[in-house]
Amino acid sequence: MRAPRSSVVVLAAAAVLAVPLAAGCDGDGTTSGASPDGRATGSAPAAPASPASWIPAFVADMSVAEKVGQVFVPTFSSQAAAESIIKRYRVGGLIYFPQNMRTPAQTAAQSNTMQKASKIPLLLGVDEEQGIVSRTPFITSFPGNMALGATRRTADARDAARITGAELRAVGINQNYAPVADVNVNPANPVIGVRSFGSDPALVSTMLDAAIEGYQAAGVAATAKHFPGHGDTATDSHTGLPVINHTRAEWEKLDAPPFKAAIRSNVDAIMSAHIVVPKLDGSGEPSTLSRKVLTGLLREGLGYQGVIVTDSLQMAGARKKYDDGDVAVRALNAGADQLLMPMNLPRAHRAVMAAVRSGKISEKRLDDAVSRILRLKEQRGLFRGTRVDPARAAEVVGSKESRATVRRVAEHAVTVVRNEKILPLKGKSVYVSGPRGGDLAAALREEGVRTVPAIRNADAVVLTTLNAGAAGAAAQVKAFSSKPVILAALGRPYDLDKAGQAKAAVATYSSGSPAVAALARALAGTIKPTGRLPVPAGGEPVGTGLTY
Secondary structure, eight states: OOOOHHHHHHHHHOOSEEOOOSTTOOTTSOOSSOOTTSOOOSSOOEEOSSTTTTHHHHHHTSOHHHHHHHTEEOOOSSHHHHHHHHHHHOOSEEEOOGGGOSSHHHHHHHHHHHHHHOSSOOEEEEOOOBTTBOOOTTSOOOOOHHHHHHHTOHHHHHHHHHHHHHHHHHTTOOEEOOOBOOOOOOTTOSSSGGGSSOSOHHHHHHHHHHHHHHHHHTTOBOEEEEETOOSSOSSOTTTSOOBOOOOHHHIIIIIHHHHHHHHHTTOSEEEEOSOBOTTTOTTOOOGGGOHIIIIIIIIIITOOOSEEEOSOTTSHHHHSSSOHHHHHHHHHHHTOSBEESOSSHHHHHHHHHHHHHHTSSOHHHHHHHHHHHHHHHHHTTGGGOOOOOHHHHHHHTTOHHHHHHHHHHHHHHOEEEEESSOOOOTTOEEEEESTTHHHHHHHHHHTTOEEOSSGGGOSEEEEEESSOOHHHHHHHHHHTTTSOEEEEESSOGGGGTTOTTOSEEEEOSOOSHHHHHHHHHHHHTSSOOOOOOSSOBTTBOTTOOBOO
């Protein structure tokens, strides 16, 4: 890195707080041999009273290659590959996937090694929404957002995010591409569904605000996604380019409120969606590549000044019209600051470098992006040290507090939508069938409910479904109609929509072990169900929830 003389002068002039300006800085506040200008130093310069006031001068002294590197957040196949990427491209961050994480201790040590290889602290990210999108193999597993929406308890959303964030930060991960801000108003949505807090913009906004607070309190950058709103589509942007035909008025009513709430909550980052919304931009460009959407609507219209990160640039929705280099250039010019997971990093990097040198990407546009990224790193404390303790990581992940909170959230989420005097089940013999049926039967027995191996000996049937669809679930209920059926949707609650023949209908929004155990306790009557529908389901409106 070229010596940023002006920034060193500014930093050294104020003696408020010693802040190491180098990745590779140790947790005790000492550096591992590099200053912000990349030169060896024995002590860190002091920071000014305003923690980020050094950034403009620092950016002014960066080379073009250093600036361009900061906007890229690629994948990596191994620790050695990551170190090579950092050295060659001077990237601003990397994204973790399951294959990179074996244990908490190994992941923490790897994060330390990668940070030490970079002169500027790295944003090490992961897509850890919890629920059906979970990338961290050893993380304490919470039910996803729709389950949290069903609890109607902001404390649950805040605690789930805080614990998830604390476990991520313990292994060196400092940016999470969560929480989802999409309002799932389309039951046929193939890509959002239970990843959303619900179909009510007010509910989604409230729970989103709590989740953002939880993540950022744990020192992890939260990322609200997917702007301008991915909740009303029947196309998966991983495999195609969805078109959402909301009018501007519909967008303001349905999709915008959670993002406005996120901005009020000072969310660290907002992720763009690879969707076309013709009434917001008639060009046909996906929002990730749309200046009207990212700069005109998000920056200028909503006043957002934090980091804008693209959704994965490997997805079909971003690559349908342009090659890998052009996509990167267009995303930056649209207003994105971080380019997540370019399909071909060398090609994308070359394209951005060439665009900056030719003036196709202005110096101001690049400097703005880099400044926002550095401010985010400052806000999350990365310039005060990035080293984590591998031994402590193993203690933090899966703690007793974490497990107790998971149990509480799962219990609060269980929603009884219909009950024709069949629940609770204590004193009855039941036949259990469907996904996770064996685990549910075992859990019911622990709660004192007798399970039988043949339907003819049962007083009732507990039938589970996992995204069977309304018609599929109805057919299964009909097949067991010789006995009273309790239908339990372990995934999308829309399975309950055509199951009118069932004597009881219940939703858990999750098929994980904590949700199955909570379902058993609710069916048995050990706990009283308190969940309320976050989306219309089972012929009932949002807010429905029965108890005993």
